[in-house]
Amino acid sequence: MEPQSPPPHSAPPGRSGRRLSTAERKVLASTLAGTSIEWYDFFIYAQAASLVLAPLFFxxxxxxxxxxxxxxxxxxxxxxxxxxxxxxxxxxxxxxxxGRKRMLVLTLVMMGGATSLIGLLPTHADIGVAAPVLLMVLRIVQGFSAGGEWGGAALMSVEHAPVGKRGLFGAYPQIGVPIGLIMATGMLWLLNAVMTPEQFESWGWRVPFLFSVILVVVGYLIRRAVEESPVFQEMLERKKESSAPLKDLLRHNTREVVLTALIFVGNNAAGYLVIAYFLTYGTNVLDLDRSSVLTVIVLASVGWLASTMWGGMLSDRIGRVRTFQLGYAFMFVWMLPMFLLVETGDIVAFGAGIVILGLGLGFSYGPMSALYAEMFPVNVRYSGVSIGYAFGAILGGAFAPTIAELLVQGTGWGGSVGLYIMLLAVVSGAAVTMVKEPKGADLGVSGDRVAGGDPAATERTGT
Structure with a gap:
């Protein structure tokens, strides 16, 4: 996976001083708006599950x-x-x-539709066991949509980017995660401020789900206005599209899929502590004020957003692999001190521990879009980054809040969760170290053999 030199028309890495074109601004706005809305939908469920869904549906x-x-x-x-x-x-x-564009529009509509329907679901008191069954069906639709969303958004941004700004461009869909978390948490904070607990549990919890209808319409209009990825257009013009991209991916790029999954595990698990677990732990275990805990999560999300942009830009200077290594080293070192602060039960110490975690998360998240895109050839790139990301999410964040809850219930010590995340940070840090730095790799059709698409050609050329 030896990177080629940038094409002659591309600015050298890190030295592209030109202003962004209108088309590039549209792409960044589209990926940012779309992913923010998608993750708002996804996270509002995670936080509602922490607060009210248990008594309502179970x-x-x-x-x-x-x-x-x-x-x-x-x-x-x-x-x-x-x-x-x-x-x-x-x-x-x-x-x-x-194409990337068509799938991004479809995943956005699917996610928004499922989220809105959750807001209309009758509870267990109304229809019995059918309530949790329907809730699970809609949650599955959300998961299906999220599985296809990230890869398309990441590739739209990175494949439109100047070669020296792929980390920066790729950070835009990444910051959709903390922005979506800020939106979801902010909505719950507002409802908590203007409603009584009884009102919120009776009907107020439905409001943020139904609000998704407005967000999806806005995101749909923005995404429809964006041009298709130029790299994908180049592939079509050269007629190199694969008739069986999944078959080709597994034949030539299994190692890259496995590595992308493992690289994501640690970040995703730590992120879901911020997204869902600390809300439950702070309010139910430490008995902290719910509004204060929601404020802490918003502040941590702002820190996560800033460090994600910084991480993407830093990777354009020092490389994707090194930036990831810095992020996972920080995560490993900070976990136990963070839980020592959290366990005090003091809201200031609790907040400091989580906000500092948010400030470090971006270094193992911001460079992800660029790293993953540069690891795969164009004809299987969407499949490769999406599948690797999806399996990484299963191994990392899928059950991280549940595992954390079980660890605390079993040990009576929050630091056990810290040890669990430290282990995952070691796994992900080792996985990213196994990647040969891909910064500057040719993302077009001419770079297929570089990214692993044609092993025979690689052998012939000695690259």
């Missing part, structure tokens, strides 16, 4: 064993992750054959 279990009901409610967050690979396979297949 009422008999909640009455008999509130602790077990909390575990089951958090586990529903992870169930959707199991369907991300299916979404990644389907979206990857059609995204590699029909």
């Amino acid at each position: 009422a008999p279990l909640s009455d008999e064993s509130p602790g077990l009901a909390a575990v089951v409610s958090l586990a529903t967050i992870g169930i959707s992750f199991l369907f991300r690979p299916l979404g990644a396979i389907v979206a990857g297949r059609f995204g590699d054959r029909l």
Whole structure:
């Protein structure tokens, strides 16, 4: 996977001083808006599962064993992750054959539709066991959509980027995650401020789900205005599209798929502590004020957003691999001190620990779009990055809140969760170290052999 020199028309890495074109601005706006909306939809469920879904949809279990009901409610967050690979396979297949743009519009509409319908669902008190069943069906649709969303957004941004700014461009879909978290948490904070707990649990929890209708319309209009990726257009013009991208991917790029999954595990698990677990832990275990905990999560999300942009830009200077290594080294070192602060039960110490974690998360997240895009040839790139990302999410964040809850219930010590994340940071740090630095690799059709698309050609040329 030896990177080629940038094409003659491209600016040298890190030295592209020209202003962004109108088309490039549209791409960045599209990927940012779309991913922010998608992740708002995804995260509003995760936070509702932490706060109210257990008594509403799992009422008999909640009455008999509130602790077990909390575990089951958090586990529903992870169930959707199991369907991300299916979404990644389907979206990857059609995204590699029909284009990135079409799949991005489809995944946005699917996610928004499922989210809005959750806001209309009757509860267990209304229709009995059908309520949690329908909730799971819609959660599965969310997972399917999320599996196809990230790869398309990442490739639209990176494949439009000047070679020296791929890390920066690729950071835009990445910051959609903390922005979506800020939107979801901010919405819950507002509702918590203007409603009584009884009102919120009766009907107020539905508001953020129904609000998704407005967001999806906005995102749809923005995404429809964006041109298709120039790299994909080049592939079509040279008629190199694969009739079976998944088959080709598994034949030539299995190692890259495995590495992309493992690289994501540590970041995704730590991220879902911020997204979902600390809200439950702070309010239910430490008995902190809910509004204060929501404020902490918003501040941590802002820090995550800033460090994600910084991480993407830094990777354009020092490389993707080194930036990731810095991020995972920080995560390993900070975990136990963070839980020592969190365990004090003081809201200031609690907030400091989580906000500092947010400030470090971006270094193992911002460079991800560029790194993954540069690891795969164009004809299987959508499939490769989407499937690797989806499996990484299953191994990392899918059940991280549930595992954290079980660890705390079993050991009575929050630091056990820190040890769990430290282990995953070691795994992900080792995986990214196995990647030969790809910064500056040719993303077009001419670079297929460089990214691993043609082993025979690689052998012939000695690259």
